[in-house]
Amino acid sequence: MAGKPTINDIARLAGVSKATVSRVLNHKPDVDPTTRDRVMRIVEEQSFVPSITATGLAGGQSHLIGALVPSFTWPFISDIMRGVAEVVGLTSYELVLYSINDRVRENDKSDILDHILATKLTSGLLAIIPGQSSKYVTRLHKYGLPAVIIDDQDLPGDIPWVGTDHQHGSYLATRHLIELGHRRIAHVQGPLKYLCSHERYQGYCQALEEAGLPLDPQLVFEGDFMQPTGRAAGNYFFSLPPEQRPTAIFAAADLMAYGIMAVAEERGLQIPQDVALIGFDGLDSSAHVRPALTTVQQPFYEMGRQATELLLSMLDKPRFSLRSSDAHLSQPSGIGRNGEQRQEPIRIHLATNLIIRESCGSPRRVPFSLPE
Structure with missing residues (x-):
């Protein structure tokens, strides 16, 4: 085969769909063992290195998590990201970093976040102190992208939030x-x-x-x-x-x-x-x-860790449960317009020391x- 093989090539040679190849590569259990063996044999023969993005999209879900960060010169960003990376490292997900700060023009902020939604590269988004970009993160969340905000200049309207007391x-x-x-x-x-x-x-x-x-x-x-x-x-x-x-x-x-x-x-x-x-x-x-x-x-490290666990619990509920023994977790309920019970967004206030x-x-x- 000329050139670098793609997931489409593997699917064609194996006589299966891209989604099936993706499920094999992501070790999903609901694949016929004979089909799994055939796909893996072709992967080995073609020296195929799977793209996390391509296999995720083919299977209907990306295995990338986006992290929206302000300037890397902020002294505590590395501690937050250490907590994020430690949790993500225990999963099959990978991190994609988007750097955006208040000096970026409003139109550019909107373009960056619209790109996140349009490309569907990420399954969810961690927004670290998004500041004026909160309104764009809120828009992404309303369009169905799971998102968690880590601290901010104000409490978001309806997005899960992790911060400090x-x-x-x-x-x-x-x-x-x-x-x-x-x-x-x-x-x-x-x-x-x-x-x-x-x-x-x-x-x-x-x-x-x-x-x-x-x-x-x-x-x-x-x-x-x-x-x-x-x-x-x-x-x-x-x-x-x-x-x-x-x-x-x-x-x-x-x-x-x-x-x-x-x-x-x-x-x-x-x-x-x-x-x-x-x-x-x-x-x-x-x-x-x-x-x-x-x-x-x-607790910057803990903020990153708990926010990531919260996001993963939204993406993969059987695998993750939120540990909040050292946090004040609130999810107040209310009554909606039609009399139904309505759950407010999760707010986690971590203790200081x-x-x-x-x-x-x-x-x-x-x-x-x-x-x-």
């Missing part, structure tokens, strides 16, 4: 600073267009309120999760009159905490002696800055209790 993590961070005796605690927010920024701010407010501490607007600064706005926040807080300065700062991202650290060093201030500091995200690098940063650790390191300082703790 941002509010409780921020509550734990602020409460820890209160327990250390701090009463003027500043907060550097993330961008207010993001849901998680509001949730982290709410956790901060909740801890202050429970301790009977007033919320001082002067101690709240809006950042963008990046190091430069951490520097801007540090310059602002450290320029306040001494009696108005915070004794502790809770930054809504580790990268912003790094910016605060840099400004403190430039101004001759010591962390934690002059100001205690906590970040959010739990980046690996936070253990190696000096002083090592106390931080709220997000407060990692206490040197940047908070003194082990002296003040009991945290509600005011009388």
Whole structure:
């Protein structure tokens, strides 16, 4: 046979359909043993290397899973993808990566996601923090493509979602600073267009309120999760009159905490002696800055793992069941217009973990209790 053999060639030589060849190659049980042997003999004779895409499409289902990712420069993307890859590696599926971020033009985003739907290359889609692309992912889901969103700037309307309990993590961070005796605690927010920024701010407010501490607007600064706005926040807080300065700062991202650290060093201030500091995200690098940063650790690996298991459970229910022992799983039901029971999309909120390191300082703790 001239040229590289295709699945069509194998089907013709074996006298069967492409779908049958696909079922043989994918080890499906409902194929006659004689037919299976004949197909495999021809595959071996022709040195045929099956295309995952071609065999999947011939059998009516692709064995590819798409992963829509933002910029690979984001520091936690590799941890999420490690969880995704570990689960996918236990299956016959393969991953296809699509990189898309908010700097891509709107028309281009739509074209990329329309291509995913039109080509039918993937059986399902994992959308990692899709941001402004959420509306396109929602459209794909409405057209019948199984999809799961991993965290996002807002909760999607009707797509299964896996994310972090941002509010409780921020509550734990602020409460820890209160327990250390701090009463003027500043907060550097993330961008207010993001849901998680509001949730982290709410956790901060909740801890202050429970301790009977007033919320001082002067101690709240809006950042963008990046190091430069951490520097801007540090310059602002450290320029306040001494009696108005915070004794502790809770930054809504580790990268912003790094910016605060840099400004403190430039101004001759010591962390934690002059100001205690906590970040959010739990980046690996936070253990190696000096002083090592106390931080709220997000379970990025677990987010990727559970989201992938959830997607696979939608594609192959007998094989996978969702393990949610370390997650808050919600699937509230409601009553539809015709009186039928209606299931809302699955929402999985994974717990955060407060990692206490040197940047908070003194082990002296003040009991945290509600005011009388």
